[in-house]
Amino acid sequence: MHIELAVVLAALLFSIGVYGVLARRNAVLVLMSVELMLNAVNINLVAFDVWLRDTLHSGQTFALFVVALAAAEVGVGLAIVVQVYRLRGTVAIDDLDELTEPGVHRD
Amino acid sequence: MTAQDVVFCLLGVVALGSALLVVTTRNVVHAALWLVVTFGAVAGCFLVLTAELVAWVQVLIYIGAIVVLLLFGVMLTRAPVGPTDELDSGNRLLAALVAAATAATLSVLSVQAFHGAFVRLDQPSTAAVIGSALFRAWVLPFEVISVLLLAALVGAITLARPDVGTAGSR
Numbered sequence: 001m002h003i004e005l006a007v008v009l010a011a012l013l014f015s016i017g018v019y020g021v022l023a024r025r026n027a028v029l030v031l032m033s034v035e036l037m038l039n040a041v042n043i044n045l046v047a048f049d050v051w052l053r054d055t056l057h058s059g060q061t062f063a064l065f066v067v068a069l070a071a072a073e074v075g076v077g078l079a080i081v082v083q084v085y086r087l088r089g090t091v092a093i094d095d096l097d098e099l100t101e102p103g104v105h106r107d
Numbered sequence: 108m109t110a111q112d113v114v115f116c117l118l119g120v121v122a123l124g125s126a127l128l129v130v131t132t133r134n135v136v137h138a139a140l141w142l143v144v145t146f147g148a149v150a151g152c153f154l155v156l157t158a159e160l161v162a163w164v165q166v167l168i169y170i171g172a173i174v175v176l177l178l179f180g181v182m183l184t185r186a187p188v189g190p191t192d193e194l195d196s197g198n199r200l201l202a203a204l205v206a207a208a209t210a211a212t213l214s215v216l217s218v219q220a221f222h223g224a225f226v227r228l229d230q231p232s233t234a235a236v237i238g239s240a241l242f243r244a245w246v247l248p249f250e251v252i253s254v255l256l257l258a259a260l261v262g263a264i265t266l267a268r269p270d271v272g273t274a275g276s277r
Contacts, residue, residue: 001111003224004217006156009119011213013126013149015206020130022202026194028180029135032142035173036126039149042165046158051226057240060232061248063161064241067168068252072259074173078180079266085184086269094196 006047014040027081027091031074038070111228115155122148133190135181139174146170157231160238 013036020033042063049059085091125144132138146169153162187193241249 001109001115001155001226001228003226004221005112005115005119006152007217007221008214009115009122009152011217012123012210013145014213015210016123016126016130018209019202019206022205023195023199024130025196026135026186028177028184028186029130029138029194031180032138032177033130035142035169035177036129036145039146039165039169042161043149043152046153046156046161047226050156050158050228050232051224053230056244057232057237058245060158060161060237061241061245063158064164064237065248065252067161067164068256071168071173072256074176075263076259076266078176078183079263081180082183083266091184091186092193 003047003051006043010040010043010047013037013043025092025094027084027093028078030093031077031081034077035070035074038066038073042066111155115152118148118151118155122152133192133194134188135186135194136178136188139178139181142177143170143174146174155228157228159231160234161232163234 017033017035017037017040020036021030024030024033045059045063045066047059049057049063052059081091084096088096090096122145125141125148128141129138129145132141146165150162150165150170153159153165
């Protein structure tokens with residue numbers, strides 16, 4: 001198999017994740033886009049592991065670690081989102097602007 | 108193009124198409140369900156790359172746990188279930204520009220860097236192979252990751268406690 005297919009797929013999936021993080025307004029959807037980016041990284045790790053025939057299999061092991069980290073991240077992230085919803089009544093990240101300087105208008 | 112290339116391309120097209128739907132759909136629940144399709148297609152890509160264990164871990168943890176957790180988040184924040192225009196912020200055009208620039212840069216760079224590199228897929232990394240590597244060479248990072256998971260669990264419980272942030276706890 002040609003390795004560039006896997007790398008290009010990972011790059012495109014990562015860019016879709018970047019678009020989601022920047023364009024989405026709902027915090028849960030932003031978390032979903034972050035998951036897409038983490039998955040793109042996993043494709044790269046697995047592809048390079050198989051390509052380089054690593055005897056320690058570090059690529060696939062790191063992919064498993066990234067999966068565990070993603071689970072931890074989404075757990076804590078959702079706890080924060082739920083707490084923000086409880087305190088502010090919204091999860092629209094554009095409306096959570098309490099730390100902006102007074103007098104500075106967001107577009 | 109070998110048969111593996113063709114299968115990988117088809118799975119990649121499915122993954123990219125459903126990922127695009129995740130970030131553009133106007134329905135939160137549909138976004139979570141398209142995320143399942145994306146993760147499934149990426150798991151298929153791992154299988155083509157002979158990474159058997161990573162593929163099943165992907166199915167179990169991403170599709171089985173993370174998507175369910177995200178659906179819980181959708182439910183608990185009382186997100187609108189029907190289609191709505193409130194999911195996208197005003198900077199969609201800018202975001203599309205940045206994403207297109209990222210995609211172009213990364214794709215061109217990686218095609219130039221890995222042009223013609225060929226991987227022979229004749230050594231399947233079964234659970235036995237990866238498990239032996241994980242519990243011999245990588246056992247200390249593995250334990251650190253489990254401590255991190257425990258810390259994240261405790262942190263999530265502490266954050267989600269109902270009395271945090273109310274008048275009684277201050």
